[in-house]
Amino acid sequence: MFSLSDAEGSVSASELGRSLGVSTPSVSSMVRKLAALDLVAYVKYQPLKLTASGRKAAALVIRKHRLTEMFLVEKMGFGWEEVHVIAEQVEHVKSPAFFARMDKLLGYPTVDPHGSPIPSPEGTITDLRKHQKLSDRQPGEKVRIVGLAHSSNDFLLYLNERGIALKTALTILRREIYDGSLTVNYDDKKDVVLSKVVADKLLVE
Amino acid sequence: MFSLSDAEGSVSASELGRSLGVSTPSVSSMVRKLAALDLVAYVKYQPLKLTASGRKAAALVIRKHRLTEMFLVEKMGFGWEEVHVIAEQVEHVKSPAFFARMDKLLGYPTVDPHGSPIPSPEGTITDLRKHQKLSDRQPGEKVRIVGLAHSSNDFLLYLNERGIALKTALTILRREIYDGSLTVNYDDKKDVVLSKVVADKLLVE
DNA sequence: TTATAAAGTTAGACTAGTCTAACTTTAAAT
DNA sequence: ATTTAAAGTTAGACTAGTCTAACTTTATAA
Ligand SMILES: [Mn+2]
Ligand SMILES: [Mn+2]
Ligand SMILES: [Mn+2]
Ligand SMILES: [Mn+2]
Numbered sequence: 001m002f003s004l005s006d007a008e009g010s011v012s013a014s015e016l017g018r019s020l021g022v023s024t025p026s027v028s029s030m031v032r033k034l035a036a037l038d039l040v041a042y043v044k045y046q047p048l049k050l051t052a053s054g055r056k057a058a059a060l061v062i063r064k065h066r067l068t069e070m071f072l073v074e075k076m077g078f079g080w081e082e083v084h085v086i087a088e089q090v091e092h093v094k095s096p097a098f099f100a101r102m103d104k105l106l107g108y109p110t111v112d113p114h115g116s117p118i119p120s121p122e123g124t125i126t127d128l129r130k131h132q133k134l135s136d137r138q139p140g141e142k143v144r145i146v147g148l149a150h151s152s153n154d155f156l157l158y159l160n161e162r163g164i165a166l167k168t169a170l171t172i173l174r175r176e177i178y179d180g181s182l183t184v185n186y187d188d189k190k191d192v193v194l195s196k197v198v199a200d201k202l203l204v205e
Numbered sequence: 206m207f208s209l210s211d212a213e214g215s216v217s218a219s220e221l222g223r224s225l226g227v228s229t230p231s232v233s234s235m236v237r238k239l240a241a242l243d244l245v246a247y248v249k250y251q252p253l254k255l256t257a258s259g260r261k262a263a264a265l266v267i268r269k270h271r272l273t274e275m276f277l278v279e280k281m282g283f284g285w286e287e288v289h290v291i292a293e294q295v296e297h298v299k300s301p302a303f304f305a306r307m308d309k310l311l312g313y314p315t316v317d318p319h320g321s322p323i324p325s326p327e328g329t330i331t332d333l334r335k336h337q338k339l340s341d342r343q344p345g346e347k348v349r350i351v352g353l354a355h356s357s358n359d360f361l362l363y364l365n366e367r368g369i370a371l372k373t374a375l376t377i378l379r380r381e382i383y384d385g386s387l388t389v390n391y392d393d394k395k396d397v398v399l400s401k402v403v404a405d406k407l408l409v410e
Numbered sequence: 411t412t413a414t415a416a417a418g419t420t421a422g423a424c425t426a427g428t429c430t431a432a433c434t435t436t437a438a439a440t
Numbered sequence: 441a442t443t444t445a446a447a448g449t450t451a452g453a454c455t456a457g458t459c460t461a462a463c464t465t466t467a468t469a470a
Contacts, residue, residue: 013448026428028449033426045435045448075280076306086300093294101281218418231458233419238456250418250465412470419464427455434449440442 001040001050002058009055010047056123063119064099065091066112071102073113080113080165081156114156115147115166115203135180135199139172147203155201163187170204206245206255207263214260215252261328268324269304270296271317276307278318285318285370286361319361320352320371320408340385340404344377352408360406368392375409 004011004019017027027048035042039054050058068087072078078086093099103109110126111117119125137143145168148155159165164186173191174183180196194202209216209224222232240247244259255263273292277283283291298304308314315331316322324330336352350373353360364370369391378396379388385401399407 014446022427023429024448025430025450029427072303076310078302078306082302086298086303089298089300090295090303093291095291095294097283097287098277098291098295101283105281219416227457228459229418230420230460234457413468414470415466415468417464417466419462421462422460424459425457429454430452432449432451434447436445436447438443438445440444 001048002055002062005050008047008049010049012047016048059119059123059125060121061091062125063121063123064093066116066118067099067102067106067109069112069114070106070109070118074106074109075102079156079160080151081153081160083113084151084153111147113166114151115145116151131203131205133200134170134172134182134194134202134204135196137172137204139174139182142169142171143204144169145202146205149201149203155198158198162192163189164202206253207260207267210255213252215254217252221253264324264328264330265326266296267330268326268328269298271321271323272304272307272311272314274317274319275311275314275323279311280307284361284365285356286358286365288318289356289358316352318371319356320350321356336408336410338405339375339377339387339399339407339409340401342377342409344379344387347374347376348409349374350407351410354406354408360403363403367397368394369407 001011001016004015013024013027013031017024020027031040031042031048034040034054038051039057041049041051041054065087068090069080069083072083072086073080109118117126131147133149134143134145145164145166147166168186171185172182173185175181176183180199182194182196182199184192184194186192206216206221209220218229218232218236222229225232236245236247236253239245239259243256244262246254246256246259270292273295274285274288277288277291278285314323322331338354339348339350342348350369350371352371373391376390377387378390380386381388385404387399387401387404389397389399391397
């Protein structure tokens, strides 16, 4: 629910079910149990919303997920495209000491390997939307990649092939009016063309 | 079942139930499902045994458990008394790559932080019973601690307090006939008395 | 050899989580 | 303002895993 929530913080039962691979009656049934635990604010026939306490619970799991991803990359040598599936499981380990130790060994990082913010131990999360998309910047500008709007496996492999990572410094040379694609330079690469689809998902500053 | 099995490789349903906190009918019911998966050799009213494939499956989970314990101690700085509860959860992560990476970073260890053998990736496990108990050695002998017969939290904390760990070299000074307790020297400690209960659980060579 | 206690199994019930089919509400479109 | 399609809920069924109570088998001891 947390990650599917729109700007108003709500998700439809059908979208949630689709994303979880579960029928809408199952969503309906489970969401009421979560409401009984004060994790979901449930109003019949209305879009689903987390309560404050539900958002906090979600943020704390996301914290464990992102700390794990960071640990896997920084301390265990995995690639950023490998860590999500592993973290998806490790995030469920119940041991504050385990994650506190990761945090300490990593030097209290604020973002995960994909540039997404790591919620605080209190469950507050900084909003990523402050970052701008590469596609919104102008030719002539020099920018640095600080995050990804989405980080699917395909996208990460695409970036790997082109040697694009967090902190890569790009110079924008040209924008194609027709399809919005950008031509950029970075590192020792010259005149690399990035489609609008790609440029929309690269967050820069 | 694996760890409760006796010398003939069998456990009683009641002991298994007690250890798992579950009734004997639940054991009975589950054990037949495991038999259908060829993990348990089930004969009505007879003691329970794992099949070869059940033993292998068990050994592979124990491998993950012990690799995790080793990683937690060696790479994350936990004490040997802290790692079991965490490993009890991490052992269930399904990711060969994750445990393969731990193994590599640790330099392919053969024993866990308590001296218990780590099963091979193929599921073979070396028998710990080749080790001798401290209580079977004689006054005048010098021995080195290589394992623990059991590693409950209380026992580990007891050893911590006395500065006894794996690789500690002990000189046996005296055995009390009455209660079997041993007086030993080690490191800078002199005339330390260890009860028979303790000496039975220290494995040495 | 038989009686009896312990161990194990069967029967039947209950909960959590899921499903499909049928029904109700909401919201979009005439 | 009505109609209708989409979204959501209810009803009822099913599975996995558990329990207690009653029954059966095994093993021990007279
Ligand atoms: Mn992730
Ligand atoms: Mn997960
Ligand atoms: Mn352990
Ligand atoms: Mn476990």
